[in-house]
Amino acid sequence: MDISTTQHGNGVTEIGVTGRLNMVTAARVRDAIQTAVESNHPRVAVDLSGVLFLDSSGLGALIAGLKTAREAGGDVRLVRPTEQVELVLDLTNMGTVLKSFDSVESAYPHG
């Protein structure tokens, strides 16, 4: 799994993930969100277009990140989840809390 963090001028942190987001890689995603929150950029967009597989551990990492971000007044929003990721979000009913968008811009439209 590869993970990259991009800081946008409007304060949004974009975290791009590619590969499998499972028990092996979950901690790294959680840490990346944590780092963004700690550097006072708690509005996070996780680009999942490169994630072909998400399991409940990976989902747990996104939820942990979401809680951290919300406590700091931010949020975690998902960008372009793949079909399998949507399936997991759907079956776990977490799609209502971790909302999906077509792009980083539409995730945080007002900057």
Place this chain on the structure above:
Amino acid sequence: MGEMVTRTLRLMSPPDTVDTVHDLLDSTWEAVPDLHMRDRMALDTAIIELAANVIQHANRGRPITATLTIIAFTDRIEATLSDSGEIGEVDIEGRTMPEADELAESGRGIALMKALVDTVEHRRVDGFNHWTLVRAREQVRIPDAPPKHMPSVSISGIIDEMARQRALEEMGILDTPPEDRFDRVTRLAKQLFGVDGAMINLIDGDRQWAKSVAGNGPEEMPRSASVCAVTIEDERTLVVPNLFENPELRDKAVADELVFYAGHPLHAPGGERIGALCVYDGSPRTFSEREQEMLRDLADWVQQELTASHELSRAAEVQQGLLPQSLISMPGWDIAGMCLPARAVGGDFYDWYPVGEGAAITLADTMGKGIGSAIIAATVRAVLRSAARFGDVAGAVDLAAASLNADLDTTGLFVTLLHGRLDMDTGEFTYVDAGHGLTVVARRDGTIERLRSSTPPLGVDLDTEWQSSSVTLNPGDVLITASDGLLDLYDGTLDALDKIGALALLASTSSEVTDAVRTRARGVAPDDVTVVVVRRDG
């Protein structure tokens, strides 16, 4: 069923992770024609959840080995993960999806699996966990239908049969002689329903074996010809008014002998269906609701007999395990003991173990026979063992009696006891005889001395002052102590002890004496028989 694709992976974690499982899945799916994208996605997700669950939880962080087998049938895909983890029972039914707004970070794995496939099963057999997932393929799936339990046809069937066979073998009932407690039930069933016969059949590998037959049924027959083998596939009572009219069972019918059949499954203590109680007749007949109820009651009765004997044989193993197995090092001495309970378990025990420079030796007889006495006997043994570490012989018995008095008082039991300590250098045996009085010393010159009992049994008088006596064993002398069951093997009087004493002087080892008693007692002893023989070389 069409073509079938099977793949098996052996997983060792660490170093393997769920990524290893991903690789197996990718290679498996390549070989499965027409695999629908939705099936693939659902199975990938469910199987990885399962593997992650096993790797994370099953062995509490310790290394784990597991085997994953995937079988793709044309209408369904089955996956079984068998692992060596310690996890016991799993409440699959009770695992529901956490509410989204609770933001739980974990606890979704099993609920997610249940949402993705039609069947999630967990079995624990022989120290292994077997997880089975079954998903009906899109080709046969009814659109928008909720997941429906789909029994696995391959793997779990084999596992069930293994568990069943093992449970049956553990009961130790196969090929045992007829027993009245079972024959009573079949006789009654035959009479009650007015049929040609009734049987208790056990399904063992590829044969049916009858534990009890009332009528002219066969003691053994091939499983393929057995109707009871069909009965055990389900929990319900199987009633077939006329086998010749049943398309699936027609080939098992025998004209004028086996036409009507009714059977109810019997279970091992762990719940495995191991056989059936059945009634049969050479003519067709009906079997009312009420008759079915009576058959079930009779099956329950058989069940209780089966369970009782199983539990008792386990208890007997445990009790035999409490007897000293290996000889402690006693240079210049030869010690042997035997304990033969009249029932599966008994109230006698003997014990020996090193204490300081010498050896403590105990023989105790709890009033009564059977389980109640056995429980008290185990308690007496434990209490004496710990008390023997403190003080002298009389002090140890005093301490033990003080701890046991309340228990003995409550249960209304008492215990006779010889507890002594042997100084291996001098041959001095210091002992307390609590109402026992069944100990002799056979001297090398042929004289037999009986040791006196100076105090009452434990549990009789709470204020007893325990006093020890002593006797010295010289080279060539033998000390023999026994429970009163030994007397019944002879003329019922204390003369039996003299006879054993004389025998002991003729024998060249202590175990020759215990073997002789064991041979004499086998099958005829009405009471528990226990003997300990201590010989000083010379």
